[in-house]
Amino acid sequence: MKGIVFDKVWKEYGDHVVLEQINLEIAPRAFVALVGPSGCGKTTFLRMLLGEDTPTRGAILVDGRPLKPEPDSDRGVVFQRYSVFPHLTVVQNVMVGREFEKSRLLGRLFGQSRKAAHDEAMQLLSAVGLEGHENKYPASLSGGMQQRLALAQALNRRPKILLLDEPFGALDPGIRSDIHVLIRRIWNENDLTVVMVTHDLSEAFRLGTRVIAFERQRNRPEEQERYGATLTGDLPTPAPPLGATITRDFDVWPPKIASPLPNAEPAPQPTNGKNDSALH
Amino acid sequence: MRAINIKPNRGWHVLLACIPFLLVLVAYAIGSSLRLAENPNDKLLPGFGAIAEAVKQYAFTEDARTGLYLMWSDTVASLARLLSALAISAVIALFFGIFIGMLPLARSTFGPFFAVASMVPPLALLPILFIVMGLGEASKIALIVIGTALKLIRDIALRVQEIPREQIIKAQTLGASTWQIATRVITPQVLPRMLDALRLEIGPAWLFLIAAEAIAADSGLGYRIFLVRRYLSMDVIIPYVIWITILAFVMDMALRWVQGRAFPWFAGARAS
Numbered sequence: 001m002k003g004i005v006f007d008k009v010w011k012e013y014g015d016h017v018v019l020e021q022i023n024l025e026i027a028p029r030a031f032v033a034l035v036g037p038s039g040c041g042k043t044t045f046l047r048m049l050l051g052e053d054t055p056t057r058g059a060i061l062v063d064g065r066p067l068k069p070e071p072d073s074d075r076g077v078v079f080q081r082y083s084v085f086p087h088l089t090v091v092q093n094v095m096v097g098r099e100f101e102k103s104r105l106l107g108r109l110f111g112q113s114r115k116a117a118h119d120e121a122m123q124l125l126s127a128v129g130l131e132g133h134e135n136k137y138p139a140s141l142s143g144g145m146q147q148r149l150a151l152a153q154a155l156n157r158r159p160k161i162l163l164l165d166e167p168f169g170a171l172d173p174g175i176r177s178d179i180h181v182l183i184r185r186i187w188n189e190n191d192l193t194v195v196m197v198t199h200d201l202s203e204a205f206r207l208g209t210r211v212i213a214f215e216r217q218r219n220r221p222e223e224q225e226r227y228g229a230t231l232t233g234d235l236p237t238p239a240p241p242l243g244a245t246i247t248r249d250f251d252v253w254p255p256k257i258a259s260p261l262p263n264a265e266p267a268p269q270p271t272n273g274k275n276d277s278a279l280h
Numbered sequence: 281m282r283a284i285n286i287k288p289n290r291g292w293h294v295l296l297a298c299i300p301f302l303l304v305l306v307a308y309a310i311g312s313s314l315r316l317a318e319n320p321n322d323k324l325l326p327g328f329g330a331i332a333e334a335v336k337q338y339a340f341t342e343d344a345r346t347g348l349y350l351m352w353s354d355t356v357a358s359l360a361r362l363l364s365a366l367a368i369s370a371v372i373a374l375f376f377g378i379f380i381g382m383l384p385l386a387r388s389t390f391g392p393f394f395a396v397a398s399m400v401p402p403l404a405l406l407p408i409l410f411i412v413m414g415l416g417e418a419s420k421i422a423l424i425v426i427g428t429a430l431k432l433i434r435d436i437a438l439r440v441q442e443i444p445r446e447q448i449i450k451a452q453t454l455g456a457s458t459w460q461i462a463t464r465v466i467t468p469q470v471l472p473r474m475l476d477a478l479r480l481e482i483g484p485a486w487l488f489l490i491a492a493e494a495i496a497a498d499s500g501l502g503y504r505i506f507l508v509r510r511y512l513s514m515d516v517i518i519p520y521v522i523w524i525t526i527l528a529f530v531m532d533m534a535l536r537w538v539q540g541r542a543f544p545w546f547a548g549a550r551a552s
């Protein structure tokens with residue numbers, strides 16, 4: 001099966017159920033926005049997808065294969081902060097992915113291969129609008145520019161999945177809408193499935209092809225420890241859920257369709273077939 | 281205007297900084313002249329003339345017996361011990377600090393050992409070092425290494441753990457191996473922080489050096505001040521102490537300068 005599949009995934013820390021009964025299929029080239037109140041487990045969800053954390057029960061499959069239990073170059077990530085390396089210049093930050101790949105021992109390229117990696121990095125930098133800043137250190141860039149850099153860096157290894165952990169949460173509104181345009185273009189032009197955690201509902205609807213809400217279903221404080229988050233809404237729930245889960249899951253209307261990639265079969269339209277028209 | 285809002289400009293800053301030094305100097309001059317007025321042969325607080333004479337004798341006149349300029353040969357002997365010991369210490373600490381800070385397995389294995397070992401008072405080991413390594417240079421260097429490396433290791437391990445988790449994850453998503461993360465992400469970021477730790481260890485390093493030289497040596501700044509102590513030669517001890525202080529201060533400045541020059545990104549990264 002193509003895409004990302006969460007098969008009856010639970011995450012517990014001791015007695016504390018964070019997520020429960022997550023069943024989810026994410027189509028290739030979907031742009032999924034995860035929303036929900038803080039502490040509802042959306043970051044835990046992302047951490048599991050990243051491989052930083054493993055499910056207590058259930059399995060996560062990518063293209064039919066179980067997910068590697070550690071982060072790897074098939075999944076790129078942009079965090080809200082600390083996403084780039086402060087000791088490398090802008091262009092070095094982008095190149096370093098290629099250097100990790102090509103030079104296992106030194107992690108550095110020289111001569112022709114270095115020049116190729118440099119040129120490739122410069123192309124990515126101009127694509128994210130950072131041309132002319134390539135020799136600066138990240139500390140002298142603004143927050144928005146740092147996130148653009150983080151995107152370029154993450155894209156350099158051409159991951160199939162891009163995970164965004166509240167990447168634009170710390171940015172000013174004007175800068176944020178600029179970078180929204182950029183991330184839309186990146187999603188459109190690459191063979192990329194994007195999963196984004198966000199606080200901002202309008203951002204979720206503007207960017208996402210699909211919005212998924214996580215919530216705890218019960219709120220009795222004395223039992224809260226036993227509730228994780230789960231997927232709810234129109235999913236059949238066999239037993240009353242204990243923890244937070246997915247409470248809403250719908251495709252955004254009007255549908256956004258990633259443009260077909262050159263020399264690739266037409267991308268399947270991301271849909272999960274559960275339009276919740278009441279929310280449109 | 282409130283005191284917290286009064287900021288000295290540059291000229292005032294320099295002037296104010298000089299005041300405490302001048303006060304100490306004046307206090308010494310008064311004390312010295314009072315004592316000398318009472319007893320011209322007083323040795324405890326020699327006058328500036330006597331001190332200048334001693335400096336001339338030790339720094340600018342060949343020693344009759346050895347043919348050396350004693351203050352310079354002492355300085356060379358002491359600095360050779362101190363700098364080689366600090367270099368060894370830094371290399372050991374960098375290796376173990378990164379190893380322990382980075383790998384949970386190494387942390388479990390060596391963390392408690394170094395936590396306990398760093399509590400051993402290094403000076404108490406000095407007799408052991410003298411017995412095992414003899415009275416030569418090796419035991420003195422070993423004392424400084426033991427006295428500084430263990431603290432440096434713990435400090436570097438902590439600095440490594442302070443590197444944001446996001447960066448380590450990010451490196452992995454870029455395909456980096458553990459070795460590549462160590463060499464390209466962690467080491468370059470820890471080096472400038474190690475220089476900070478090293479600056480703080482300059483004081484202890486001098487302490488261990490002088491202690492070792494005082495007990496068994498035939499040259500060195502610490503050896504000399506403990507030697508002339510027998511003759512109550514304050515006119516030699518005082519300039520030697522000032523000289524040691526200047527050397528330590530210059531080393532501190534040098535490390536800060538290296539930090540700024542070699543790691544231009546660090547000031548900005550630390551501020552943000």
